[in-house]
Amino acid sequence: MAGEIHFPANFDLNKKYAGVVVSHLGNGVKEQVAGLYAQKLAKNGFIGFAFDASYQGESEGLSRYLYDAFNRVEDIRCAIDYLVTLPYIDENRIGAMGICAGAGYAINATRTEYRIQTVAGVSTWDVGDSQRNGFARKSTDEQKRLLLRDVASQRTREARGEEPLLIGYVPN
Template sequence: MKKSFKKTLLSGLFISTLFLGANAMAADYKQNPFTLTYDGAITENVQGKVNIQPVKYQLNGLTIAANVYTPANFDSSKKYPAIVVAHPNGGVKEQVAGLYAQKLAEQGYVTIAFDAAYQGGSGGEPRYVDKPANRIEDIRGAADFISQFKGVDANRIGLLGICGGGGYSIKAAETDKRFQSVATISLFNSGDARRNGFYALANQQHSRTFETGIRCPCARGGWR
């Protein structure tokens, strides 16, 4: 089942990515009732289509703000696979995390995009704190919530991390066995950057090229 779910998740992610090229221009969040910033965002919940449900839940004494996306013709009496979507460093749920959450919901998943603690619509002071340990707990908290969401199959939960959220997702999935699959987009290892600086990855890639004679495609041009 794990292999099948992983294959389905990756297929859905690939299909969703095909639609993103045309959505480079951000929409005006002030014109969207859910303050979503991406083109093609949901503007109203329509029966029979992908819907969005703003939710809040408690995590370690803080209120977490999130959006749950449900597939078209969602029936809570059935069981659907779910995906937790972790946003980039400095991002919020209404941006790229919401875009992927919506596109994956169009592929039949229940998805949740959330604001990290201390960021966006979530609680916590001081604002804009972005600690790896906190971000990993945020992901686990989202899994707690979505696994209990009516209509979700708790045995089929996946995890998608974007940019900095990708590094946090990999770390969360190492120990949280509820995640049957994990995928990342433009992964950025925030912990490594804090320890070794922003050029650490480029240096590792160049070292590998020197040792093996094989140049990693992602090393072309290095960091910008």
């Protein structure tokens, strides 16, 4: 994973600071909105840490641009793993913040990641709901059944050696 850490003005290596992990929106990278929020947090005395999700931006992983909801939550845990290794982070004052889809993942991470003491979402988007029910809950039950049949057929084709079907969500 690749990340950018933002420090408060007059940063003192001998002090302990609250750290906030900032997750970007579904099709973003750390240099965009998440990075701006991390900078603003730093201006308010926090350590702001924005990172690229696995498979995106400067973070590694194959297939490139893969959008994996499980890994998005795990990425937040890994970002916290990194923060707690820094001598200037107060491990009892770690927060998570996310923008759009990143907010949904940040909130999800708090369910089992007890190192997160506070969480915030900006323009929170529930990715799970939109996947289950379609954008703005417009998918009918029949459309969902057809989609699941198509997914099952594609998985069978791939199991038999066909190339994976990649559908663009995150721009190259």
